[in-house]
Amino acid sequence: MRKILLVSVVAALVMIMAACGSNNDKSGNANNTPAENTGTAAANEIVIKASNWKFDQEVYTIKKGEATTISFKSDGVHGVEIPDLQVKLTDGKSKDVTVNDAGEYELHCDIPCGTGHSKMIAKIKVE
Template sequence: MQKWIFFVLFILAGALGLGVLFQDISDRQEAQEAEAAASKLPQLKVAASNWQFDATDYKVKSGQPTKVSLSLKEGVHAIEIVGLGVKLDKDNPTKEVTFDKPGTYEIDCVLPCGEGHAKMKAKLVVE
């Protein structure tokens, strides 16, 4: 009698384990699909190093969802796109944004980073 109970418990545990395994696989597939969809978005990449950005001007298209990302090459920085409410830092380095208003906006480093901090600016042109 005990052998049958252990046998049934073993089968149930195996079935439960397979269910958890397949659920985990489904969750991973959904995450990969979401990541693939996000990677198809146009990207605005801003790289910050000590007292400068990797470009003085950046361009994006108006009305188009865009993945904005900040990468830190040297030092610790945080940026704000003035007038658009976009703020990125090391803890929140990416954000999906739709730039609705064409114009020129200033990108500022908003985290004091040293002697050249005041000059750490760039322009974003929304076309």
């Protein structure tokens, strides 16, 4: 009986750690020009890569007013959200955006991924 209880608890923990995410795939923002991924490549691209509780860079830089493809790749169960740009991506997805306002925009993992989830924060710097 104890083995069954232990196996059930472990299975529940594994499912919690794996987390399920949304496949919502939105782009653009109210203050900037929204752009859907239309199949035509933007002149610039950044690739955001996520692994165990971190992004591969602390700051990603794009140019103000230029179409940029934001791509996301993950080595686990992660997603990326840039709330101020209304961008939300899952593994293997990308969006074309044009940001007309210089500044810094926070991005974070939007899929609960374990103990380091709250530290998965980086920035998009628009120059």
